[in-house]
Amino acid sequence: MNATTDALKETRDEFVAQWGAMGSQWGINRTMAQIHALLMTVPEPLDTDAVMEELEISRGNAHTNLKELVAWGLVRIVVRKGERRDFFEAEKDVWKIFTTVARERKRREIDPALGVLRKCAEASAGIDTPEGRAFHEQMKQLEEFVAFASTMADRVAGMKHGFALQMAAKVFGG
Amino acid sequence: MNATTDALKETRDEFVAQWGAMGSQWGINRTMAQIHALLMTVPEPLDTDAVMEELEISRGNAHTNLKELVAWGLVRIVVRKGERRDFFEAEKDVWKIFTTVARERKRREIDPALGVLRKCAEASAGIDTPEGRAFHEQMKQLEEFVAFASTMADRVAGMKHGFALQMAAKVFGG
């Protein structure tokens, strides 16, 4: 354990901690974000015990959050011949991470919102009072916009990284 | 209080409740999202007591979250001549809501993340081991991507709605 290794450890800890804090400011739980940060910055897959040790968390916690990361598609289980336990490896390509998160958040957040808006727009269609008309109008506006956002999310998530950059340059002149 | 008015009340309550649930799945607190939903779907500005009554929450809670919404730029205080107390009115234009939220989230989430990544990339620049190189490389990749996202967010948030639609149509053929 020399000075160079210590410096790396320290910087990684900093990154893991900050990434965890960011995550929890989002709807993502701290530990999940921390595990993701850790796995992203490590050259080899880790097993559950390594994650537990590095982050000083319990087995149950490590297990739950690793499973959740796998469910999100951000982490893969890798099996090593001769080894009985699972190892975990994070997707490291930033564009893939982005599209995965975009797809997942769309599914979990945008699509349900759209459902609510459609239902409320429909339920308020016939209410012929100033309040009713205002409400219905607002629901329609929101529904239209969220549907648009949904489509955009799909399209962007389906792009290849190079294409996205090209498009951005073309549209924005950057 | 006739049947039509009841139906509206019920549908609005549904919307408020669901929007609150969505918000809390994000990093936004339930009450703040509910107040926003309420104010968006009401034709006239409301005072604090009206919000308290409608959502059955305490004065302190109403106050805190109204202030927070004002800080986000999603709600305005309106003063009525002859009235001493404040009334609150939500921005109703969906595109303006979107750009406001985009700007605010960029400021609160993307920009700090960029700071962390820059710091970690720099701190790891000279660590010449396989682990160190992998870490540094990942930090650089993330930094580059987040910087790109930051620029995109600014550009999109600066667009007019019509222009955004036009652009989307052009790029995606929708």
Add this chain to the structure above:
DNA sequence: CCGAATTTTCAGTAATATCTGAAAACCATG
């Protein structure tokens, strides 16, 4: 400057989300 209306703050409480640790289930191997 007084008093009423209103806003703001915040200590204490309540609600929610997360984590632990240990037991149970699982599973490959001899």
Add this chain to the structure above:
DNA sequence: CATGGTTTTCAGATATTACTGAAAATTCGG
């Protein structure tokens, strides 16, 4: 089919976040 390694589950403990209610501060008309 018994054993030991490993994963999975989950009830209870802990930590975090949000809310209440009441007191304090502010504002304004007179």
